[in-house]
Amino acid sequence: MHQILILSGKGGTGKTTVASTFIALSKAKAYADCDVDAPNLHLVMGSFENKKESDYYGLPKAVIDYALCIACNQCFEVCRFDAVVPGPTYHINPVACEGCTFCQYVCPANAIHMEPAKAGELKLFTREDEIFSTATLIMGSGNTGKLVTEVKQQLKNNVQENEIAILDGSPGIGCPVIASLSGVDLALIVSEPSVSAFSDLKRIISSARHLQVPVAVVVNKYDMQERLAEQIAEYCFKEGIPFLGKIPYDEAVVKALNLGKNLAWINSPASDAIKQLYDKTLQVFKELIRS
Numbered sequence: 044m045h046q047i048l049i050l051s052g053k054g055g056t057g058k059t060t061v062a063s064t065f066i067a068l069s070k071a072k073a074y075a076d077c078d079v080d081a082p083n084l085h086l087v088m089g090s091f092e093n094k095k096e097s098d099y100y101g102l103p104k105a106v107i108d109y110a111l112c113i114a115c116n117q118c119f120e121v122c123r124f125d126a127v128v129p130g131p132t133y134h135i136n137p138v139a140c141e142g143c144t145f146c147q148y149v150c151p152a153n154a155i156h157m158e159p160a161k162a163g164e165l166k167l168f169t170r171e172d173e174i175f176s177t178a179t180l181i182m183g184s185g186n187t188g189k190l191v192t193e194v195k196q197q198l199k200n201n202v203q204e205n206e207i208a209i210l211d212g213s214p215g216i217g218c219p220v221i222a223s224l225s226g227v228d229l230a231l232i233v234s235e236p237s238v239s240a241f242s243d244l245k246r247i248i249s250s251a252r253h254l255q256v257p258v259a260v261v262v263n264k265y266d267m268q269e270r271l272a273e274q275i276a277e278y279c280f281k282e283g284i285p286f287l288g289k290i291p292y293d294e295a296v297v298k299a300l301n302l303g304k305n306l307a308w309i310n311s312p313a314s315d316a317i318k319q320l321y322d323k324t325l326q327v328f329k330e331l332i333r334s
């Protein structure tokens with residue numbers, strides 16, 4: 044499976060808008076939403092005929108058997124996540140427990156065991172020959188990166204080996220982004236002209252380089268701060284990173300998204316710019332998979 048990943052660093056830059064437009068323009072048969080904390084790609088992808096759901100289990104949680112506990116306080120002393128609630132009846136706060144098993148290791152009364160804990164749901168949607176993989180993490184659960192890996196693996200297991208997949212990546216710069224980046228052929232970073240977005244862009248580029256993933260950059264809403272948009276383009280030029288273009292701020296985008304419309308099917312300054320970016324992205328991608 045060849046993969047184009049759309050990333051953003053900072054949230055709210057228009058990553059999913061670009062990803063959903065690319066999916067529609069390419070008539071992609073394989074795509075995924077890796078933003079498992081707050082998936083929203085499905086909102087603009089229309090309805091699907093079939094949906095398969097399966098439970099996702101993260102790290103197990105500690106549980107104390109009150110009948111065996113001798114209230115020695117050792118579990119409370121070692122827990123670095125403040126998940127042990129001390130006596131008179133010791134118990135574990137499952138939201139705070141990270142499943143490290145340290146308390147189980149030190150308990151002199153064998154009163155602690157680990158139990159599997161559901162952390163989310165994996166979802167696989169199908170429509171004719173289209174496959175859409177996504178997931179929802181239960182609020183407060185950890186292991187987002189592991190679930191992102193499951194989303195990608197689920198897609199891979201259900202498509203042809205040489206299929207081109209478009210992935211809507213996780214926002215931010217942490218663990219789920221590393222999981223999103225792993226093994227992709229090209230990461231297109233959608234930035235915006237703000238100091239925080241520029242800073243996050245540099246950090247994602249650094250992570251992508253570490254994972255040897257080629258990147259390209261676009262700037263959305265460039266006309267909100269043209270000088271900063273130019274600085275991002277100059278930075279890319281100096282770093283030898285393809286800067287594929289700029290998307291203007293456009294009220295038509297907001298109206299279309301509020302109606303659940305994909306930008307591929309409307310004509311407006313922003314949608315026209317994204318269509319041109321799609322052609323350029325495809326060109327870079329094809330050169331990469333040929334080399």
Ligand code: SF4
Pocket residue numbers: 104105121122123124125126127135139140141142143144145146147
């Ligand atoms: S498993 Fe780790 S995080 Fe959970 S209660 Fe025990 S020591 Fe704390």
Ligand code: SF4
Pocket residue numbers: 107111112113114115116117118119133146149150151152153154155
């Ligand atoms: S370490 Fe074991 S025996 Fe001691 S307080 Fe915790 S659960 Fe009870």
